[in-house]
Amino acid sequence: MKIMDFRSDTVTKPSEEMRRIMASAEVGDDIYGDDPSSNALSKYAAELTGKEAAIYTCSGTMGNLLAFLSAGRHGESLLAGKRSHIWNAEVGGFSAVAGLCPYPLNDDEGIPKVEDIAPANRADNNIHHPDTTILCLENTHNYTGGIAVAPKRFAEVAREGHRLGFHVHLDGARIFNASVYHGVDVKVFTEEVDSVQFCLSKGLGAPMGSMLCGSHEFIEKAKKARKRIGGAQRQVGIAAAAGLFALKNNIGRLSEDHDNAKLLCELLIKGGVHVEEVPNMTNMIFFPMLEDYPSDESFVSGCKERGLLLNALSPRRIRLVTHLDVNREDVERAAGIILEVISQ
Ligand SMILES: Cc1ncc(COP(=O)(O)O)c(C=O)c1O
Structure with a gap:
């Protein structure tokens, strides 16, 4: 995997x-x-x-x-x-x-x-x-x-x-x-x-x-x-x-990371996640953990078991960052995993 x-x-x-x-x-x-x-x-x-x-x-x-x-x-x-x-x-x-x-x-x-x-x-x-x-x-x-x-x-x-x-x-x-x-x-x-x-x-x-x-x-x-x-x-x-x-x-290609973050944001919003929408968003996505989800740790480990690493940056706040080692396909897969783990 x-x-x-x-x-x-x-x-x-x-x-x-x-x-x-x-x-x-x-x-x-x-x-x-x-x-x-x-x-x-x-x-x-x-x-x-x-x-x-x-x-x-x-x-x-x-x-x-x-x-x-x-x-x-x-x-x-x-x-x-x-x-x-x-x-x-x-x-x-x-x-x-x-x-x-x-x-x-x-x-x-x-x-x-x-x-x-x-x-x-x-x-x-x-x-x-x-x-x-x-x-x-x-x-x-x-x-x-x-x-x-x-x-x-x-x-x-x-x-x-x-x-x-x-x-x-x-x-x-x-x-x-x-x-x-x-x-x-x-x-x-x-x-x-x-x-x-x-x-x-x-x-x-x-x-x-x-x-x-x-x-x-x-x-x-x-x-x-x-x-x-x-x-x-x-x-x-x-x-x-x-x-x-x-x-x-590698400077010019940073726009790809921004595009990937935008796509991830759109896919998560479409799936019902309340992504923090900020002006002039670049390569980061933050969203609050669902209130009825047991814990940040169980969410992070649920994603990890499916091949997705992400960060619980502060309590009840999850962060994902796009960069040159993840592509559009990864973004689509990542969104799918997050939605699947959340729905459980
Ligand atoms: C805004 C900002 N400043 C400074 C740093 C520190 O960089 P380093 O991890 O290389 O010490 C970071 C690291 O993530 C950062 O996000």
């Missing part, structure tokens, strides 16, 4: 071609700055995002953390959405490691409202307040349903952050899903922010790694921070070559 893995777009495996490129990658010691494949990837990522420089990081979590370590200082305040990934799924690194004091914003629409930014700013010379120095945005926005925040809305919020003097960081783990969805160059988003982290290991299909992009000065600081937290690597070109291949070959 073929196992179809819809738990996340992180489950993609490197293709044969990607593996060949990895095997023949030119490598050197990246800490000495002489790994040609890592350097080529950084140069390409910086150009793609319109930034002066970039560095390779082990993961998206590390890329975000390096941004906070480089742009903030212990005791300062970070503004971030309550439903953001950094808040909910990065083990509190921004405060545990970077020493930042978080201030929550409502991001139910995938991004905070412009009018909520200034009142959250505590850089107001009040002796009781930590200075607010960083605003973190996320696009696409995972926990609200993979919403691709539209360019205009994104720019308004980022510009408000700049008006208030903040460093604006974008957790752009899936920023290419957003640019492909809206049919715009990724720079439309990245040029509005001071730094951006994006993942190579999600829909783009590389086995590991993320990029952090920003000014020369910022990236020099991030390099030191990366070394300090033990994230600098030696012959990293083997992995970087896969990242470069992913960036050059």
Whole structure:
């Protein structure tokens, strides 16, 4: 039985071609700055995002953390959405490691409202307040349903952050899903922010790694921070070559993942499932577990027995993610399995 893995777009495996490129990658010691494949990837990522420089990081979590370590200082305040990934799924690194004091914003629409930014700013010379120095945005926005925040809305919020003097960081783990969805160059988003982290290991299909992009000065600081937290690597070109291949070959095809997610959504709705319909949906589908269904676990294991892997992301909320290792046929089969398990 073929196992179809819809738990996340992180489950993609490197293709044969990607593996060949990895095997023949030119490598050197990246800490000495002489790994040609890592350097080529950084140069390409910086150009793609319109930034002066970039560095390779082990993961998206590390890329975000390096941004906070480089742009903030212990005791300062970070503004971030309550439903953001950094808040909910990065083990509190921004405060545990970077020493930042978080201030929550409502991001139910995938991004905070412009009018909520200034009142959250505590850089107001009040002796009781930590200075607010960083605003973190996320696009696409995972926990609200993979919403691709539209360019205009994104720019308004980022510009408000700049008006208030903040460093604006974008957790752009899936920023290419957003640019492909809206049919715009990724720079439309990245040029509005001071730094951006994006993942190579999600829909783009590389086995590991993320990029952090920003000014020369910022990236020099991030390099030191990366070394300090033990994230600098030696012959990293083997992995970087896969990242470069992913960036050059796998961005355009993200629209197929969006089409597949749309089809899955339609099939489930047709079968009576109350899928969370969000605006600008990309490659994720969320639906609440039926109230009379015994438990999330029994639902997940019922699907697994039939060859479908999916995630109960939070209690009574199921998530499926489309990616380059699942096709239209898988989507049709997945919908059938879900409807069958639900009906039992
Ligand atoms: C929006 C977002 N940001 C950051 C990350 C962290 O990436 P990683 O798992 O590579 O640390 C994820 C992972 O799913 C994510 O969805």
